[in-house]
Structure formats: C-alpha cells, structure tokens
Amino acid sequence: MRLSLDFYQKDAITLARDLLGKYLVRNIDGEEVIAKMVETEAYVGPEDKACHAYQNKRTKRTEAMFKRGGYTYVYLIYGMYNCFNVVADPKEKPEAVLIRAVEPIKGLEIVKQNRSIKSKRKQDLTNGPGKLCQALDIDKSLNDYDLTNGNNLYIKDSKRRNKGNYDIISDRRINIDYAEEYRDKPWRFYIKGNNFVSKR
C-alpha cells in the first residue's frame, strides 16, 4: 500500500529509519521499476551545517525542503548526477532524507539499460545516490513532486511480514567534511548485511 501523508510528518531522523525496507516505485512510460530502500541519511534542518537549508537558507533550490513531508527534493550535484530526497516534517520545517542506496526488486532490465556500466556486480547498479537516480531515471523534473499523489513516483510498504524489523546500523554521513561539529553525527542509516549499501 502506498504510504499516506501522515507517514511523512515526522522528523528526518525518524523518517530515515522508517523508510528503510520500504519500496520506491517509479513508472517510466508505463513500465514499473521497484526498488527497496536500504540506506538513507537525515538532513536535519536549520541547525544542521550539512543541510542545504542550514539557518533556514531559502533559495530556489532549497524551496522544496520547506514543503510538508511527502514531497521530493531532487538536485543536481557535481554537474552530472542527481540526488533524491524525501522531505520530512510539516510545512516550513526544512528537513529531508537522502536516499543513498536501493536494491532492485522489479524492472531489473530497465535498470540495466539506464545504467550502462562495465561492472557485472549487481550492487554497482544502485549502491549510491547518483547511481540510483540514473537507474530509476530520476532527475530535476521530479523535484518538488508529491509522493502521496502522483503515479510517476511514490513509496509503498513492502507486503512482507518484516514490517521494519531489520537490524539497522547508524553511522556517520558521507562526504560532508565541511559540516564541522555536524560532520560526525550518526545520521546515516542502513540495513545490516545488505549488499547494496554504498559504504560500511
């Protein structure tokens, strides 16, 4: 079942944990790709020096983070890759969860097409924030997109019985050395033992 509005109205750290194991669903020209989210990072609003909305910095780019939970925040990084975030919290609280890695569940052929790589290791298809955006064809056209309404992109519960009963590891976030005392906050979360996690 698609996650409802209230699921997202919580702080980014809680949401980052709760999103693990949930299914990200992407419709590309009628073809469905489904991927399980296995690694996330919380970006915790005005206080967090690693967050784009640090000190409530409000620009065209960060505007989506100020939406209520359940919207997307997608931005271009290093001129060539996209990063996909799920906005948390009620309106005006700029917190979001970066999806760092997913595990393909359905539509593997499409994923392989979207990712033309030499590596034959399956995990290299989606074990990174830029990689999974390529794999699921997520770019800025899906920024500021309502995950609770649209059909192009949404999140659903896995039907499995393991309702979030994963062993969850928390660790430092990746590549935010500039964030001073927030650099080492344990706000990255991943499913223990999962092969698609980008870094352990």
Added chain:
DNA sequence: CCTGCGATCGTCT
C-alpha cells in the same frame, strides 16, 4: 583491495 583524479554545470556569492 585501496587511493587519486578528472568530468561537468546549475546554483549561489
């Protein structure tokens, strides 16, 4: 296995 490096461009100063 690991480290270093270049690619590439929208966004903000």
Added chain:
DNA sequence: GACGATCGCAGGA
C-alpha cells in the same frame, strides 16, 4: 568565479 550530500577509471599493492 567557485564549488559540490558523486562516479568510474587507472594504477599500485
């Protein structure tokens, strides 16, 4: 004008 919530490749151990 500078830079980045990254990636893939090359080269060495």
